[in-house]
Amino acid sequence: MSVPSVISVLDDDPYVRAAINNLLKSRGYNVHTFASAHEFLASADSHGTSCVIADVQMPVTSGIDLLTQMRAQGSATPFILITAFPDESVRVRAHKAGATCFLDKPFNASDLMKCLEVALAAGDESTQ
Known part of the structure; x- marks a missing residue:
């Protein structure tokens, strides 16, 4: 049994954070939400996350x-x-900074899930 990926969601809008959190948790991911980059960087989660979704x-x-x-x-x-x-x-x-994916709000859940699959696959490749 594999350990679910940890996804960190950063957005200053609490409704966006909650919506993404609910979507990802319903798909079996461990989700940590943050209202700012500072909050994320100050947490222990910043080092153990599998992917960051940030506004x-x-x-x-x-x-x-x-x-x-x-x-x-x-x-x-x-x-x-x-x-x-x-x-x-x-x-x-x-993209020049290294983003795996760039989505315009509002986006479809399926588009976010496709981006997340690509991002996690890329993350797996970088750790090998």
Whole structure:
């Protein structure tokens, strides 16, 4: 029996956090939610997460800034970035920073699950 992946969800909107949390838990994932990048980085969960799903536009530290910071520290944790304000230049920055996937809000549950499958597969490859 395999251990479920730990997914960290970061969004300053509590309703978005709850919706993603409920979806992922219903699919068998262990989910940890955070209202900010600072809250995530201050937790022990930041080192044991299998994938981060983060909002691009959060106060203080954006999802892209968090991704950049974690990559600079040597983390290969897969990132899925989500945003309510899609912009091609932000999408390009996200992919250049190393995001596995970039989704515009609102997104379909199936789109998020496809991105998560890709991200977790990429994470498995980086640990081999």
